[in-house]
Amino acid sequence: MTKKRIFLNAFDMHCAGHQSPGVWTHPEDQSDRFNDLSYWTDLAKMLEAGGFDGIFFADVLGTYDVYNGSREAAVTNGVQVPVNDPLLAISAMAHVTEHLGFGVTYSVTYEHPYILARRLSTLDHLTNGRIGWNIVTSYLDSAAVNLGFSGQLHHDQRYEIAEEYLEVCYKLWEGSWEEDAVVKDKKSKVYTDHSKVHNIRHEGKHFTVPGPHLCEPSPQRTPVLYQAGASPRGRQFASKHAECVFTAGPTIEIVKDYVKDLRSRVSTQGRNEEDVRVFGILTPIVGKTEDEAQAKYETIRKHVSYEGSLALLSGWTGIDLSQYSPDESLKHVTSNAMQSAVDIFTKADPNRTWTLRELAYHVGVGGRGPVIVGTPQQVADEMERWVNEADVDGFNIPYTMAPGSFQDFTELVVPELRKRGLLPPQDARYETYRENLFGEGKTRLPSSHPSHTWKELKRRTVT
């Protein structure tokens, strides 16, 4: 059997303790150095040398203030606040690496597509084609109110805007400049053949953008498109647009169903299944021996902030978890959102009684998905099982401690995965992010992708 190659992104954010509230207090954790550029350049070098395909940045534009109706717990424990803009360290990280991809979360709700399109084209140029864009439609309420909205837009309305937003971007990225528009012929003194630069003449419900795009075609033109739609509408959106889908489910059973549904939707869209990579999530706490791994886990768990975890969980679910007592079983919680959050973890281990405390500590060790405590072999076994049974193509790997978790992973797990033929050798890397995900020569979106409609812009518009 030819084994599937596993794709690996480090999962990170420009804040301390991304998904492990409180663990910044661990003596070895350095994630609070996120304001320091050398922290990011060192990390980029380590990830590239260590076999990662990319680094995937989450982002929020607000604070977690659902718990206790206040941001106090989040601020006190440094839970995703303070938080910096994820785009700005990328050129430095690209400068010290050659192949590492950069997936960045950016919302379509709060920035104009004409500006974001230029921003991502610029980065795709500067990184020589290593940019991915995680399309999100919303952030926290606390973000929306700071940007002039009274609260978040309705879910379906956000996706409606996102559809039009992408249409504008596709037109700018794929249609506005023909491939050979830029000539730079010093003899004929022609920089650009102006007849090959087209207005996009977009006039939609939400945006009016005559064009043209301001940047010439970048190596990938459209960045690698990530999406993480979970709702039916979100899955529909992802199956139409996304090249990489990120799903943070905690059990193989749950993720397997999701992936099956998603791949079927992709086919229905007329796209090839192999043009979409699905990334699960898996938090490894790895040691050379089981005892070493378990000891690491215990120490990390001691540094988890209970309140910080609840601040995070309350923000995710929209439920103020301060109303529940720590040791109460969560089986009979009535709120839909909370029940579904509990259900997910309950299913992960049906024999365990989930209390609020247990849930908080599980989340606190990076456990938005499964937490695998064990030897390199055990972690590799589990990853292999997820790939084979849940049909994921790879993982976003969160850290519990940074950069230590990533260092452990590159030093201990990557060699094991290579030995099993699940990761390519270090020198089998291409230049662009899309090629590293889909294969040599596949720098641009395939023709079955909806963006291709706008390749023909020149024939449909008068410039």
Next chain:
Amino acid sequence: MTKKRIFLNAFDMHCAGHQSPGVWTHPEDQSDRFNDLSYWTDLAKMLEAGGFDGIFFADVLGTYDVYNGSREAAVTNGVQVPVNDPLLAISAMAHVTEHLGFGVTYSVTYEHPYILARRLSTLDHLTNGRIGWNIVTSYLDSAAVNLGFSGQLHHDQRYEIAEEYLEVCYKLWEGSWEEDAVVKDKKSKVYTDHSKVHNIRHEGKHFTVPGPHLCEPSPQRTPVLYQAGASPRGRQFASKHAECVFTAGPTIEIVKDYVKDLRSRVSTQGRNEEDVRVFGILTPIVGKTEDEAQAKYETIRKHVSYEGSLALLSGWTGIDLSQYSPDESLKHVTSNAMQSAVDIFTKADPNRTWTLRELAYHVGVGGRGPVIVGTPQQVADEMERWVNEADVDGFNIPYTMAPGSFQDFTELVVPELRKRGLLPPQDARYETYRENLFGEGKTRLPSSHPSHTWKELKRRTVT
């Protein structure tokens, strides 16, 4: 006499031939490599080693389409199109340097202050306090229409919005987080003292921003503030807010009057004159001998694009210059904007008959201001004269060819300026941009700056 120290910014843009249309065709010009990150990191290293204080990035968000009512001339000649986002290469340039400052042009008209404030705080952190912001209120009509406006806002309305925009930024940068809010005490497990993080509760005419800011205080908090207001309203704005004022006048007489007026306005605002640096513009074409310099000038002039220059000039003045014949004297042009543009150059050399062609070629060799063709001594003489007579503190130095012009300047002119005591020695540099401009320890805005009103935010708001 203690001579004034001269401040130096390289004047650049993320496009080819920033202010020298057509000169990208010169065999030695490399400015068309602007998509390539190593072009920017090499330039940053050269500028820092060569004695520059900073690099100042212009920007536009549209194309120059006034000339002939079309963007054809601009696109064909690569006149500031294609053009990338200036913020994104900065972290890489900061990674390879230690002291070089980065001034970036960003408009207050098209991006939300809550987002821009985070973006600039992030950069100030990552560069260790080396960010400046050139506040502009508008771009071209061709930009406005792509961002959902039917055209540019009225001049005074733009400044009204800018005033409120800055108020929001000051509140976020200076008032939201107290200096010692971030504790990061691993023992007490307190990341941030939440009682020292304040909502800004801004409710204005154009923006509603409850806050708090998302980033902790960066080295400079507020980036070094640049502005280039020329109109009475613009000067008023600059005298109130700007720490560095950029004026692109072509003669000492014109700039002298401007600087005198500006400094008087600064005093009226209750600010200290020495808290504002004025940057003129001066394009040096330098050779070891006069003949060498003159030969360089002649060669560069041959590569200027006449139509490209007119595209640029038409965009700046808003007048379609295709209506004038190339060799007609411009003395009797009736349009106000054009007459004032011509007047400016006429005053620069009253014995010269300015035709459209001559004006185009003057602009084409980087001549938005004076063009000094000569030896290092002659260029230094002229700079000294500007400082003494026009009372400027420094210059934004455009290139005619990049990076060659900057290399000539650092190799030939900088040593001459140092010999005269007009530039500090290479090792007399501080860490932050503001200290390099205003002196050791002056990392933050002085207390006479209007932003200081918002330092007291905590006493005025309930968090």
